[in-house]
Amino acid sequence: MTTAAPPRSAVEGALVGWLQEQRPTVPRLPVGLLSPAEKAAELQRVQARRAMDSAYEAELVMALAGDRPDTDDPPPGHPGARRRGPGSPVPGASEFLPQELALVLNCSPTFAAGVLSDSYALVERMPAVWAACGEGRLDWFRARVFADVLGHASDEVVGVVVPALLPVAARLSSGRLRRRLVAAAVAADEEFAERRRIEAEARADVRVRPIGDGMSALTSELPAPVAAAMWSTIDQAAQLARTGGDDRPIGVLRAEAHAALVLRPWDTSRPAVTGHVTVVAPLPALHPAAGPPRDGVVAGGELGPSVDGTPITAGHLRELLAQLGALGVRTPDGGSLAVAVVDEDGAVLAAVSAAELRRLAVRGCRRHGGEAACGCSIVGRPMPVDGHDPSAAQERFLRLRDRTCRHPGCSQPAGRTDADHVLPYDCGGRTGCENLCCLCRTHHRLKTFARDWRFELLPDGTLSVTTPSGITRTTRPPGLRDLTDQPALPPPPRPPRRPVDPPPF
Structure with a gap:
């Protein structure tokens, strides 16, 4: 793995800074003056330049990996140590590296992990393929085919297959290149194909993603025979509906058949689905008959309390x-x-349950009684509590305010997150809603154990996260329209390892 850069002089540092401040420029030819042959040649030059940039990106990624050794991660057996799930795709690099790269590239951690995996496979294990991209002789798409097929192969297989196929790779379609790589790897190692099959089955999963217009895509990754059997069953059910006179598009019939076969609405032996409804009520849209007086002044000239x-x-x-x-x-x-x-x-100003809503509406203000048309606030943000653990009211407020993990790019539902102290409790942070946010276990561990990350929470719930490399990303609670610009924050000095939080760690 690439190591950290050696010390440099002030002149070298100033030169690097000046170069990075320059606006990227790409030499362009006047397209309108080019002949068809010249346009085709220019397109090929663009592809070569793109491959060279991708190779440069991979080198930068590996250099960043060299700056993040796994020696800073919690060791096995230590509180907070990783118990399951993949670590870094780069051996010897921190398990939190994909999270940092995701914020640097402004992408998902899954995509960032793929970038790391490809960069490691090509830069460290297949330098000849990486060099071909750096020289513009091989496009990055075909280089990634090398990484995908041979990424988990032994060094001996890589040493045999790469020299044999790299000279002809640029002339092959990506499909033919993949097939020839697999065939060459199997010829060099008879168990290669079986190991790839086992590894692929271990990655089986079901994913859902929104595709817009109120629709979502449900994707299942599973062994080919199982997928074929499922498809046959779904298609037969759709064709049966078509035969019965349903003339809607066959795709709609297949989608409905799939949903019915999974949900099985006719099966009453299974537990019923539990519903949790959240109502978001904008305060300015509520117009009671006896609304609050102007400027918070109630009858008799008294000021009523308020929430923010x-x-x-x-x-x-x-x-x-x-x-x-x-x-x-x-x-x-x-x-x-x-x-x-x-x-x-x-x-979010307040969060109440249905029972509390009815009770508070009947009881009204403690000072003026249940029927008084006063402007006193009777519900608001839960008060801070003593001790580390948030109150039930605080937990409910946070889940309704945040709704998901607040780390940039994470969509883990709030019900599967921890209520984290942004300023750690053992460093003086109090247990109040202004210092708490929802973080999933992965990002809670990152904040607690990864060095040089910085988290800042604003009073309106806006959270700013700064990586050790100085990149800041900001998330806001869903529905918050008060957009607050957050400039990049400088990376903080490396602190000593903090004491471990109480459970869940």
Whole structure:
């Protein structure tokens, strides 16, 4: 693995800084003056330049990996050590490296892990393929085919296959190149194909992703015979519906058949699905008959208390109950109903359950009674608590405010996250909603154990995360419209390892 760069002089540092500040330029020819042959030649030159840039990117990625050794990770048996899941695709590099690269490239950790895997395979294990890209003789797409097929092959197989196929790789289609690589690897190692099959089966998974217009794609990765059997069953059910007179497109019939075969609505022996409904209520849209007085002044000239300057009154809650009733919103059988009250910018002011909403609306203000049309706030953000563990009210507020893990690029549902102290509790951070956010276990561990990361939480729930390399990404709670610019923060000095948080670690 590439090691860290040696010390450099002030002149060298200034030169690097000046070069990085220059706007990237690409030499372009006047397209309108080119003949068809010249356009074709220029397209080939663009492909060569793209391969050279990709090779340069791979070299930079491996250099960054050299700056992040796994010696800083929690060792096996230590609290917080990784117990499952893949570590870094680069041997000897920190398990948190894919997370940092994801923020640097502004991509998902899964994509970043793929970039790391390809870079390691080509730069470290197949330098001849990487050099061919760096010289523009081989495009990066075909180089990645080498990495995909031979990435887990032994050094002996790589040493035999690469010299045999690299000279002709640029002339082969990607499909033919893949087939010839596999055939050559099997010829060099009879167990190669079987190991690839086992590794592929270990990566089986079911994924869902939104594709827009209210639709999502459900993808299953599983052994080919199983997939073929499933497809045959789905298609037969769709064709049966077509025979029965349903003239909708066959794709729609297959999709419905697939859903029915999985959900099995006729099977009453399985546990019922539990529903959890969250209602987001914008406070400015609630207009009770006796609304709060202007400027927070109630009858008699008294100032009513407020939440961040905005009172949530009994009148607001009664109006909300009436609106929910008119819409027919109710708690699902065996499930729950939660209400998040937000201000005009989308920031969550309070979170209540359906039972609390009804109780508070009836009780009203403790000072003026249940029927008084006062402007006193009767519900708001949960108060800070003593000790490390958040209260139940704080947990509910955070889940409704954040809804997912707040680390940039992570979409883990809030129900599968930890309530993390942004300023660690053992460093003086208090257990209050202004210092808590939802982080999944992976990113909770990253914040606790990965060196030189910086997390900052603003009062409105905006979270800024800065990598050790100084790249800052910002996430905001869903629906928050008050966009706050966050400049890049300098990487902090390397601190001593912090004491380990109480459980869950």
